[in-house]
Amino acid sequence: MDASLNKNVNYSTKKKKKSLGETIKADYKQNKFVILMALPVVIWYIVFHYAPLYGITIAFKNYSPMKGIMGSSWVGIKFFKEFFNSYYAWRVIRNTFVINIYQLVCGFPAPIILAVLLNEIKNNRFKKTVQTLTYLPHFISLVVICGMLVDFSSKDGLFNTVLATFGWNPTNLLLKPEYFRGLYVGSGIWQGIGWGSIIYLAALSGIDTEQYEAATIDGANRWKQFVNVTLPGIAPTIVILLIMQIGRLMSEGADKIILLYNANTYETADIISSFVYRKGLVDSNFSYSTAVGLFNSVVNMTLLITANKISRKVNETSLW
Amino acid sequence: MVIHRSFGDKIFDSFNYVFLTLLMVITLYPFLYVVFASFSSAEMLATTRGILYKPLGFSLEAYKSVFDNPMILIGYKNTAFYVIVGTFYNIIMTSLGAFVLSRKNFYWKKYIMAMVIFTMFFGGGLIPSFLLVKGLGMYNTVWALIIPGAISTFNLIIMKTAFEAIPLSLEESAKIDGANDILILFKIILPLSMPTIAVMVLYYGVGHWNAWFGALIYLRNKELYPLQLVLREILISNSMNDMLQNSDTDKMFLGETIKHATIIVATLPILMIYPFLQKYFVKGVMIGALKG
Numbered sequence: 001m002d003a004s005l006n007k008n009v010n011y012s013t014k015k016k017k018k019s020l021g022e023t024i025k026a027d028y029k030q031n032k033f034v035i036l037m038a039l040p041v042v043i044w045y046i047v048f049h050y051a052p053l054y055g056i057t058i059a060f061k062n063y064s065p066m067k068g069i070m071g072s073s074w075v076g077i078k079f080f081k082e083f084f085n086s087y088y089a090w091r092v093i094r095n096t097f098v099i100n101i102y103q104l105v106c107g108f109p110a111p112i113i114l115a116v117l118l119n120e121i122k123n124n125r126f127k128k129t130v131q132t133l134t135y136l137p138h139f140i141s142l143v144v145i146c147g148m149l150v151d152f153s154s155k156d157g158l159f160n161t162v163l164a165t166f167g168w169n170p171t172n173l174l175l176k177p178e179y180f181r182g183l184y185v186g187s188g189i190w191q192g193i194g195w196g197s198i199i200y201l202a203a204l205s206g207i208d209t210e211q212y213e214a215a216t217i218d219g220a221n222r223w224k225q226f227v228n229v230t231l232p233g234i235a236p237t238i239v240i241l242l243i244m245q246i247g248r249l250m251s252e253g254a255d256k257i258i259l260l261y262n263a264n265t266y267e268t269a270d271i272i273s274s275f276v277y278r279k280g281l282v283d284s285n286f287s288y289s290t291a292v293g294l295f296n297s298v299v300n301m302t303l304l305i306t307a308n309k310i311s312r313k314v315n316e317t318s319l320w
Numbered sequence: 321m322v323i324h325r326s327f328g329d330k331i332f333d334s335f336n337y338v339f340l341t342l343l344m345v346i347t348l349y350p351f352l353y354v355v356f357a358s359f360s361s362a363e364m365l366a367t368t369r370g371i372l373y374k375p376l377g378f379s380l381e382a383y384k385s386v387f388d389n390p391m392i393l394i395g396y397k398n399t400a401f402y403v404i405v406g407t408f409y410n411i412i413m414t415s416l417g418a419f420v421l422s423r424k425n426f427y428w429k430k431y432i433m434a435m436v437i438f439t440m441f442f443g444g445g446l447i448p449s450f451l452l453v454k455g456l457g458m459y460n461t462v463w464a465l466i467i468p469g470a471i472s473t474f475n476l477i478i479m480k481t482a483f484e485a486i487p488l489s490l491e492e493s494a495k496i497d498g499a500n501d502i503l504i505l506f507k508i509i510l511p512l513s514m515p516t517i518a519v520m521v522l523y524y525g526v527g528h529w530n531a532w533f534g535a536l537i538y539l540r541n542k543e544l545y546p547l548q549l550v551l552r553e554i555l556i557s558n559s560m561n562d563m564l565q566n567s568d569t570d571k572m573f574l575g576e577t578i579k580h581a582t583i584i585v586a587t588l589p590i591l592m593i594y595p596f597l598q599k600y601f602v603k604g605v606m607i608g609a610l611k612g
Contacts, residue, residue, distance in 0.1 A: 007471060012417070017460065024427060027426065027427035027428070030425070031423070031425075031427070031501070032425055033425050033500045033501035033502050034419075034426050034501050035428070036502075037419060037420055037501065037502065037505070038416075038417075038420040038428065038432060040413065041413060041416050041417040041420060041471070042435070044413060044470055044471065045435055045436060045439065045471075047452075047476075048449075048452070048467075048468050048470075049333055049439040049443060049444070051433075051444075051452055052443065052444020052445070052448035052449045052451075052452050053442075053443075053444050053448070053449070054448075055448025055449075055451050055452060056444055056445070056446075056448055058448070058451075059445070069451070113342070117336050117339065117340060119385055120332070120333070120336055121336065121337075121340070123496050126337070126340075129344070130340050130343065130344055132595070132598060133344045133347050133348055133576070134343065134344070134347050134592060134595055135554060135598060135601075135602075136591075137347060138348065139531065139590050139594055139601075140587060140590065141530040141548055141551075141586075141587075141590075142530060142532070143530075143532050143548045143549075143551045143552050143555065143556070144551060144555070144583055144586060146555075146556060147551060147554075147555030147556055147579065147582075148350055148354060148550075149582060150555065150556055151354075151555070151579060151580070152350070152494075153577075156366075158353060158370075158371070161371075162370055163369040164370075165370065175501065179355040183453075190346070191349070193343075194347070195605075197605075198602055199605060200604045202605075202606060203467060220328075221326065221328070221330075222329055222332065223328075223487075254446075254533070255532070255533045258536075260532075262407065273446075276445070276446050276447070276523060277446060277537075280446060280447045280450070281446070281447075281537055282525050284596060286447050286451070289447050290445060290500060293445035293446055293447060294445060297442055297443065297445055301441050301442045304440075304441055307442060
């Protein structure tokens with residue numbers, strides 16, 4: 001009896017003072033199968049997310065495929081200098097920024113407006129129809145959307161022939177740098193407005209109906225209800241999504257750009273990621289391209305971390 | 321509730337209905353136009369300008385040309401492979417990861433979590449990833465489109481959250497019966513998370529269906545091209561050569577209608593399943609929003 005009690009005490013003090021090695025051993029005994037299951041995932045992350053980090057060193061080397069990453073000679077920041085001294089640096093940074101600003105100013109409010117308007121519709125059948133139809137383009141592949149856009153923008157395509165009835169002079173819109181951003185951002189809004197509204201509709205449905213009833217009793221008309229009940233109800237969602245979008249301010253993907261741009265429109269269309277793609281995989285200028293990509297990654301990381309910090313703060317204070 | 325609508329309310333409501341109807345027209349009409357154009361006679365379409373309200377004439381020539389193009393069939397076959405095998409691999413890897421990260425007393429959990437979260441903020445970028453895939457010998461093989469994209473960290477976290485919501489008591493009783501963790505995942509956790517798994521299958525599946533960029537950079541062999549890359553060549557790179565080998569003027573006209581028919585043939589599967597799957601997708605947004 002005494003001995004067993006002693007043992008117990010011993011055990012519990014031991015548990016508190018367990019060394020790292022013992023903790024790991026005990027964990028191994030208990031979680032053998034969990035470790036086994038973690039292995040493929042951890043290995044996958046190391047190979048496909050961490051091994052490329054080593055590949056970044058070629059941004060500071062004169063990489064040649066014959067010599068490999070290891071064997072290529074160091075050149076310091078030569079490629080960064082080359083990029084920032086080139087005519088392209090300003091062009092691609094400006095284009096990335098401007099396209100994102102267009103998306104922020106026009107693309108961000110669009111789904112909010114749609115959600116608010118849908119929320120005012122009392123006829124459920126009509127509401128459902130609008131939702132089903134506007135969600136649809138989200139599922140159509142980018143290649144098909146861009147294929148349609150290329151077709152409609154051609155000289156005798158839909159856009160031109162419709163505009164021609166208003167006295168417009170038909171021209172291939174995708175060959176003109178001045179229309180590229182409008183077409184790019186506009187088609188993005190067309191494709192994403194419905195899908196983007198879902199999250200705001202959810203926030204709207206979370207607003208207590210009693211608040212509206214109280215406002216009605218107080219004599220608030222619909223506009224006043226919108227300003228005093230609806231808007232505050234979805235404000236936290238808006239703020240969080242806005243901060244996250246600002247976090248992505250310099251990280252537009254290359255895929256849609258590559259589908260739509262051409263040498264005629266590089267002036268307004270070429271962004272950092274499409275430039276990285278072209279320099280690296282079309283011109284096989286691996287080191288230069290990696291340097292530009294690294295610059296972009298660092299900017300994106302900084303923006304994202306800042307956005308995350310701000311959103312955490314806003315989240316905390318706006319919840320209560 | 322008594323509905324008392326003021327004059328201003330009525331004006332607003334009418335405007336709202338008109339606006340949303342207009343939005344539906346703008347959303348739907350481009351697709352209708354493509355449908356009409358694809359059934360139109362090529363010569364009539366070439367000489368007619370502006371909005372179409374119905375097919376101009378009626379011709380199935382374009383569809384015949386589409387199905388005569390072997391690349392469309394090859395693309396469909398390859399895409400089927402990428403969607404089925406790729407999604408299966410995605411689900412296996414993501415649920416393994418989510419299971420590991422949802423364990424409550426696993427020493428390595430916080431380290432693995434940190435390792436995973438870091439990748440959301442910083443990555444190697446295009447060229448280092450490309451060189452890696454090439455170095456692993458996956459270049460110009462189907463695996464380049466399946467293995468490097470095994471896990472989407474965002475989906476992993478959604479699934480982890482779903483797994484964490486399952487009551488611990490359920491697996492504890494299984495453990496007492498002698499089940500190991502692998503059995504617990506496949507016999508208890510996964511069957512209980514079917515709604516989330518369904519959403520994940522749809523997200524990954526649609527991702528594979530729509531993907532083309534990976535194929536563009538990793539594949540040289542056209543026999544391996546997914547449908548979307550084939551479409552890019554036909555619709556965007558204007559490589560009508562295959563279809564228009566004997567390019568007399570009659571066939572030249574056909575070029576435009578072939579594009580329209582190609583769009584329809586390539587989009588039909590999505591359009592057909594969309595009405596049935598819509599609610600799952602919407603649910604997916606909500607699951608993601610809870611965490612995001």
